[in-house]
Amino acid sequence: MTGLRSLRPGARLRSGLCLLAVVLVALTGGLAVGAAPAAAAPAGADYAVIVGAAGLRWDDLNPTDTPTLWKLAETGSIGAMSARSARTLTCPQDGWLTLGAGNFAERPPLSADKTVCPAWSVPVEVQGEGAFLPDQDSVDEHNTARPWGARPGALAESVRCSTAIGPGAAVAVARSAGRVDRYAADPPADLKRVLAQCVLSVVDAGTVSGVGADRQAAARRVDATAARVLAARPARSLLTVVGVSDTETPARLHVAIVDGPGFAGGWLVSPSTNRPGYLQLVDVAPTALELLGRARPATLFIGQPLTRADTDRPAALADAVKALDDADQEAGAQRRVADRFFVTLVVVQLALLAVMVPVLRWLRRTRRRHPSPPPPAWLLRVLEVALLASALAIPAAVVTDLVPWWRAVNPDRWFAAIGLVVLAALTAAVWFSRWGRRPLGPLALVAAIAAAVVGVDVLTGSTLQLNGVAGYSTLAGVRYAGIGTIGLGVFAAGLLLGAACLAQRLVPRRRRAWVVLGVGFAGVLLVGAPGFGSDPGGAIALMVGVCVAAALARGGWLTFSRLAGAVLAGAVITVLFVAVDLSRPAEQRGNVGRLLAEAGQGQVIFQRLGQANVVAFVTSPLTLLAVAGGLYGYFVLLRPWGGLRRVYGLHPAVRGGVYGAMAAALLGSLLDGGGVMAAGAAAATVVPVLLLAGLRVVRHVQEPHTGEQPAVKPVEIPHPAERRPLK
Template identity: 30%
Template sequence: MRSLLARTLLLAAAVVLAGTGTAAAQPTDLMAKVVVIGVPGLSWSDVQASPELTALVNQSHVGSISVKTAGPHTCPVDGWLTISAGTRAWGNVPDQPCGDLPAVTDGKIAGWQSYVDRQAEHHTGAPIGRLGISRDRVCGFGPGAAIAVAKPNGTVANWSPDFDAAKLASTACGDAIVDAGAMPLREGRDEARKHVADLVTQARAAGGWVLLVGVGQETADAHQQTLVAMHLPPDNGPRWLTSDSTRRPGMIQLTDITATVLRGEAKPVDPAGSEKAGPLDGAEIHFTGGLHTNAEAVIEDRLDANQRFEQPRPVLFVVALTIVGAEVLALVWFLIRRSPASRRTAVFTLLMQGGFFIAVFLAQATLWWRWPSPGFSLYAVTIGISALSAVLAQVFLKRYAYLGLALAAYLLLLIDGVLGTPMQVGSMFADGPVIGGRFYGFGNSTFATLAVGALITAGWAAQKLIDKSRVQAALAVLVIGGAAIVVDGKPGWGTDFGGIIALTPAVLLMAWLTWKGTISLRALIGVGVAGVLAVSLVAFLDYLRPPEQRSHFGTFVARLLDGDVSDVLIRKLQMAVQFFSGPAGWGMLVGVILCMLATVLPDRVPSESYREFYRSLPMVRPTLLAMSTCGLVGMLLNDAGVALPAIMIGFALPLLVAHLMASRQPATVSPESHLVQES
């Protein structure tokens, strides 16, 4: 069995790293001069409202740009500092309006040191000034461009306060950054659009290729959306912009601008000039997909994309409130009446919550963002699929309905991962481009859903085999759990570093308990070490690939070897502990601890049904302990913190309670049942 575990780990590591890459195409006619025209607040609605900008669409590779930076808002200064650093920077003071951009006095950015200090204060690791020191003869025009092209000490050279077409066309400028000014909120917006279009015309006449992008929001409290990105002239016809940092057609992020201007030539020097700066967060911009020749259709597609990215998180709260409210009412009715009807209603609402973890992904197949009232459409679709999932599970599996929901979530996410995670884009569980989180692969909420589905499915399969052979049952756990690990962790599929760190030891522990029935301290340490080695092997193999092909795994190893990992770890720790800034986080922690204790000390749980369930079948205990292990490791080592096990509980607990309520006599259920699954 030990050799089987070792071979399985090596095979999983090999599969995780195999066959990765990107479908994006590198431009073959990249001109010598790159001119970036930055316009804070430039939206696709502006393009639609401007005949001049609309006319540029069919002359450009197009897309949307995520302008999320290190701070809670992306004011113009945040955006320009991010372009300067090539990684997300923090510019504005929290809880204050954006304010004006700093002036250039005697060849230096006023207050530059305050921006340097702000990066250290917030542990951004952003080496502001990297663009200015890494690229010779880069020109700047306008106040925002001064920030972008400043040296690490804040000095500015080859800069003009206003746009100068003659200078741009001269040999004095290699590449150039142009600040076209933020879009006015109300009056003057039409004139600003015409000004932007005119700048594009003049920049193209200078002989380079032009990148027109939004670089931030106009105000700190602006409605967040993805902004405009255009690349002119197009290479081989107009297509969709993309990059290896997003791996999504039609989507780039702000840090890609720096990577594109530098073309991989960034100097590894931090603002102090004493240590190496970390790698660029972005990647060179590419194009992909088929030709587009209908400007109106392209603009409509981008406006639809904004709806797809803006609506999910607000709607998530309303959907959750609806389902939890229905559960509370149904359970109160059951506690009062204890009637068959009240029991059935309570079970259905609990199963509906389980169905929600399927609906958040399947909803993407309905193209809800193209419907009238996209927010309400998403709400209705999600509630509808949640209810339909519960109905189908009850009709076909009766009181074992939870089994169908867990298995469906497991298979659905395996398929989604292998296909490149198309159901993640715009889902309620994805940290999309507006939030600026994960652009591809599985996020924390998706991983939590996959982990619960995988462990329940593995527990059920092992239960069916355990009487015949414990070795075969343990092998079933490794195969089912291993498939989830591979899909979750493989670069280009789930690409989830934190996920496999949590799931690998949980699967190994479950397999060991299935095989042996118990575990010693020595074996427990061995399982932990095996999990660490497996994850480390995957990360190191990813690091060996070219930098532009690395995923989060290899990038982390690169930062670790460069000694640039401290800020990353501190930021992740800050993200994990931020949940405890209010009572909700502490409430989640208490709930998570109680649920974990219930899997270790079942006799202390004040529920006879649960105690009988725990002792009913051999695979109940391994399955529950594996879930607790996954949640605990994820909580301690993942930036989601307590939210990760809380999401797992949000999926698993309603299924467990629904089964216990549907089973009149949990202690007498036959070994043929699928009880284990719902653990």
């Protein structure tokens, strides 16, 4: 109590406002999270039959060459499946093992070249009606030691009896000791009797690879096998057809068809994706057990049971397949284009930051007793436009995905061309606007554009971030809906800086915290609410940033009491979000709820998150911008000649927005397993316009100092006798 009472009235007011916002966010967020409707569970089945074909994609299906699969897709539920495994490129042996484990797995030996799938053969020893895999012990030991903790054969261990037809199926259903209950190398003549022997049957329908006629011939063979299985399937059975893996680079989305009780038409959807029409390979195993009425090993499976969603599936199957194939094309092009885009952005921004150092020091020399000539006006204008354009690059990339550039013959060039047009339009809109010529104008406008672009996309279903260059890829198997890590960084930076500029411009000093808290309150709900941002971790991080920005909105330093208040607010929000999240069914929990629930059961979820952060930190180009932005701010912008100190002095609320954005982006990156990607995206958006604002402030200060002393009119001092007496 003594510590709280010792705070100044203004500090107590800001702390009270922050805690009030925390309570409001918690209550409203809890209602939003708790109001998420539960998915209807499909009807039960007596048998589960899984047909897998490595490499099978939606562009392989058509009514002529694959009539059985086409007909099955008409009557059943369909979706685009990410065949992610524990390996970067999911090869057939990894896909089959992942299917049976219900978790990300990989089968050794591992190839040195991670971009090529090696030829593989399974050492299957036939033993009567069953079989034995002699290397299963080493496979089990290898995957148990991996961060995902997959247990090969977990699906088969959950039922009393399973049947495998083909070598890939044997890999999927081999138990921990390597035993396969029932095995046949090829579909036997009495296939109907074989499928009825066990409640679970897995069929290896072959591999689809190559191009042209060879690929279509392989697809026809898969269809012929599916036709035999369809004719022999037991009554009240769930039939699942999936493309279990890739066969070559780049990775692609694959076929997923489920036909049986509860799956008549519509899209497939899983709580692991929360996006109708998208699912993961790890969802197949829990779906089979759910329909069979068997308990799922929650500590081993990371997938979730599939359900059917009727929303927006076209009446004609050809249109639905075209949409799925289009999603596959976009996902395949996104990875390649995104890598080039961010590498180019990093190179351009680092070059601009380097060029601005001598320019700022050049301006500094104009204030000396013997000044240097000022930099040419045209050079400063070019640099200002370049800084403005680089700050708008990521929002422009998000907007560019409104145009289907991935359908072009050369998607890289089309994205570059369309993106440059969008970037030029956004840059011109800011540059020629009423506020564009003011020192703080570009900062406020860029922040507003960044927050609006990402916010509107989240409100409309995050369709621009889905497989977007500045979004997330469904092939990565990390996120399929809501706000992504890059989007979170851009949104947090735009929201908090925009709120700070708004508070600085429109309200008196004593009311600025209210503006920041009000805008931040809406942003936290948008990020954390299911159906919108769906990112509780991002909401927690953003709430901490909001409290930091509000604490500094009136000026002053980030004291221990202010920092403690922000940390306390974040802790309260974390506890309340987690409490509400843990009260929901396991399949409907968010990332934070699953993290703590699995950690309480002894899982290695923290190790997974740590590994994901390390991988993202090492591999993402945005790491360079995050590190360079922090170092540049300290060693350049905050120097006497950098201009940022003067910006903070004239506009103290901006400093709170910058510090709040930094805190939110860094914490959000770590909670999402993105390393410092969100911080890098925030730096890419904020640092150039902060530099632009500092440049303009420095130029404004230097303009009167031309090296000549202004003429001073002499002042005559009257004689003491002539002075007027004081009254």
